[in-house]
Amino acid sequence: MPLPDHFRDVEQLEDVLSQPSEALIKDIKKAPGTIMVLGVGGKMGPTLARMAKRADPDRRVIGVARFSEPGLREQLEAHGIGCIAADLLDQKALAGLPDAPNIVFMAGRKFGSTGNEALTWAMNGHVPALVAQRFARSRIVVFSTACVYPFVETSGPGAPESFSPLSPIGEYANSCVARERMFEYFSQAQQTPGRLLRLSYAIDMRYGVLHDVAEKVQRREPIDISMGYANVIWQGEANERALRALAHCETPMSPLNLSSPKVSIREIAVGLGRRLGAEPEFTGSEAPSALLVDCSEADRIFGAPEVGLETMLDWTADWIKRGGASLDKPTHYEARDGKY
Template sequence: MAIAGKTILVTGATGQLAGAVARGLVGDNEIIALARFSAPGSRESLEAAGVRCVRGDYVTRDFREAPETVDYVFHAAANTKPATMEEGMRDNAEGTAFLMERYRDARGFVHVSATGCYAAHPDPEHVFTEDEPLGGATYFAPMYGVSKTATEGVVRSLCRIYGLPTVIARMNVAYGGPYFDGGLPGRQLDALLADEPIRLQRGQRWFQAPIHEDDITRHVPILLEKATVPATIINWGGDEGVEVETWVRYLGELVGKEPRFEYDDRPRSASWIGDHRKRIALGCECRVHWREGMKRMIAARHPEVKIREIA
């Protein structure tokens, strides 16, 4: 691990992505999870893994239990389905500003943004670089993508105002473990096992670049250590663009279930495949191929399921 003997504050640790990161980084550093812990058992689960939990809410500036200073901040919490733009700006943009103000003297700050910040491209296999047009293309939650784009503006500005070394990492599809809903592949796996339909948009090929939590966790200390002023912006997804229907069929083969697809006209989210040269240049290579990652996800989320061997 690139960082050792430091304190790392993690937001969003009661969710899927940051929950894996918080648990995965325990040992070499003191990991502190800042959250409301409203879900039953969420605090106890993290504490059992060795994470120090402090109750608070950065959106309301409730830092009463939080430490005054930390070495690093990994900020993954977000309102992913704000009902209004006002709600998205308050929770995602203003809340992040309060967190950066609180820990403006940290050595590094990683803000987990989203590939939903990009404007949609008509070619579903288009490869996005970090300087592509922004605009927000999260059709499942229209206010999410635009509020995360606004949040990037806040983060970029405060990085320079405070001299706070920062990385903005635009996350695509994170998946892997038993925490929360498992991300898009995890939800689809659960639907397969329950013999529920997988719903996709009619007549629209849908590509994403899934990244396994083991790679995410390994990348985090590198990103924290290599944060810069002005902020470094990277795409954060897996190395390979995969059509969503392809990975669902692969999951079905692994668990012995034939997927039942239902197609409708409701958009989900825009296709996204990333150019990852900037991520790789930082030393954040992916080691878990998506097919291997799907096997790991099944084993972690459903250990009772026998994974079939596929030639």
């Protein structure tokens, strides 16, 4: 399906975000059986679950979440996705979930981590151990984060999957290392195949690095460029790669960086300013290090992402200019102290 010039509304946006590619339709057949998305209620979960269903309409797709957002369960069910309300911290509820040969683990905690570190560690460290034991016979694709890496030089390609040791900044990032280690341990002990997807900044019109920068440009707010570079990827392609990863699981499970080549925050702001008719204001200067990942391995497996930066800038500026919806969840991409 050709990409649109802009998005009329949230309905069209979510339709495009959940559109499966021919490559996904082909790959997903290599991972037969029910797909269960744990943590389907997050920012990416609903469109990922819809994409899975559209890629193979006869397959059972189940979404698990607490479903605290009004209307989400009904929306997913209208698209043929079975929904189960469960708190993954509740071992009884977890044990009551049906078996599924394919698990996409999207549960976790980031925003609000500072000040409630115990819950953050429970969600990002304890829940993975429970899930890994409950679904020992499944393929498990785990959404992790690029935050498990320390800062690397901006002059290089970014941190590769082999980077060691994982010594990130802040409790949130270290709790994410715990998530990976729990899944790794049980994958080794139980021979559970999987992948750890170290995602860096998926882009949706309603949130993401481009959304954050565009809002600041439009409001004439200074943009901190001390974190001068980032990796971003169109959320539809992040969804697609995550689902295709079910067909590319390894035993024991291994990490895979998930994003696009690095982009300059300054250049993003200038490009958005040109489209929005506003001159961006900057504060600070680019540090020689940033949180960056090398995505060459994912590109080898899946091919290079097709949605480029210029297209995403066009979409974002149009959305912001027309007052499109926002999830009001800043990424805090500029944070260099690990506090979220």
